[in-house]
Amino acid sequence: MFIDTHCHLEDENFAADRAEAIARAETAGVERIINFGSTMQSSIAVAELAKKFSGLYAGVGIHPEEIDDFDENTCARLADLAAHEKVVAIGEIGLDYHWEKDSARRLVQQRIFVEQLDLARQMHLPVCVHDRDAHGDTLKILQTEARDLRGVLHCYSGSLETAREVWKLGWLIGVDGPLTFKNSAKVPEVVKAAPRDMILIETDAPYLAPVPYRGKRNEPAYVVEVAKKLAEVRGETLEEVAAYTAANAMRLYDIFQKCTDAASG
Ligand code: NI
Numbered sequence: 001m002f003i004d005t006h007c008h009l010e011d012e013n014f015a016a017d018r019a020e021a022i023a024r025a026e027t028a029g030v031e032r033i034i035n036f037g038s039t040m041q042s043s044i045a046v047a048e049l050a051k052k053f054s055g056l057y058a059g060v061g062i063h064p065e066e067i068d069d070f071d072e073n074t075c076a077r078l079a080d081l082a083a084h085e086k087v088v089a090i091g092e093i094g095l096d097y098h099w100e101k102d103s104a105r106r107l108v109q110q111r112i113f114v115e116q117l118d119l120a121r122q123m124h125l126p127v128c129v130h131d132r133d134a135h136g137d138t139l140k141i142l143q144t145e146a147r148d149l150r151g152v153l154h155c156y157s158g159s160l161e162t163a164r165e166v167w168k169l170g171w172l173i174g175v176d177g178p179l180t181f182k183n184s185a186k187v188p189e190v191v192k193a194a195p196r197d198m199i200l201i202e203t204d205a206p207y208l209a210p211v212p213y214r215g216k217r218n219e220p221a222y223v224v225e226v227a228k229k230l231a232e233v234r235g236e237t238l239e240e241v242a243a244y245t246a247a248n249a250m251r252l253y254d255i256f257q258k259c260t261d262a263a264s265g
Helices: 018-027 040-052 064-069 074-082 103-123 135-145 160-168 186-193 220-234 238-253 255-263
Strands: 002-007 030-036 056-060 087-096 127-132 151-154 172-175 199-201
Touching: 002 151, 002 199, 002 220, 002 238, 018 030, 018 220, 030 040, 030 087, 030 220, 030 238, 040 056, 040 074, 056 074, 064 087, 064 103, 074 087, 074 103, 087 103, 087 135, 087 151, 103 127, 103 135, 127 135, 135 160, 160 172, 160 186, 172 186, 186 220, 199 220, 199 238, 220 238, 238 255
Parallel strands: 002 030, 030 056, 056 087, 087 127, 127 151, 151 172, 172 199
Antiparallel strands: none
């Protein structure tokens, strides 16, 4: 079994064939999918999707590029959503300095990131972090504000040195399409060195489709391509990669527990 631990099936790119994309994922062996919100509206949408489809779970949060969507009521509204048993994470939250060059607004990103880490702590939920071109500040915040939390740096794009600090905190890294790209020198180096229990696979669909679908719309079924590349880079079998990445995802997001709870009513 594969688990796509990060995607955005609520995205309008899936408006015409969302159920078909979920069915294609199941056919490919991708039995569980975790969708993440980036605004209040998309957080509501992913929580609704998780209620509707048995293999779907959700994370709720405000993305660093969407900080204008954050106000004094946001954390309370996210907490209401997160109370549902199929909402298994707070995310995606974090820092994005690639698109944000203004230092005052970067500070606002940091404050909103920390507030949502506090929410994760209150809700006893793991965290899915977006870090783009903000590796130093992201690590600093994890080290000072999130020592007692569990989580993943999704779509990991930092150095091996930073990854080692992340692993020291007990946090995982999420690997997706860029691992399969020819110009991704850093990512293979990082995944080769990663302890088995520190890696998740994901698509970030509809973005970042892996080779051989690069440039097309991504979808959860393609997480198998990420797993194949991971197996190749690490010298493992596809079955091994499927087994330990699924186990890592179930452990981090407590999915196994929630399935058992649901089955027992
Ligand atoms: Ni994402």
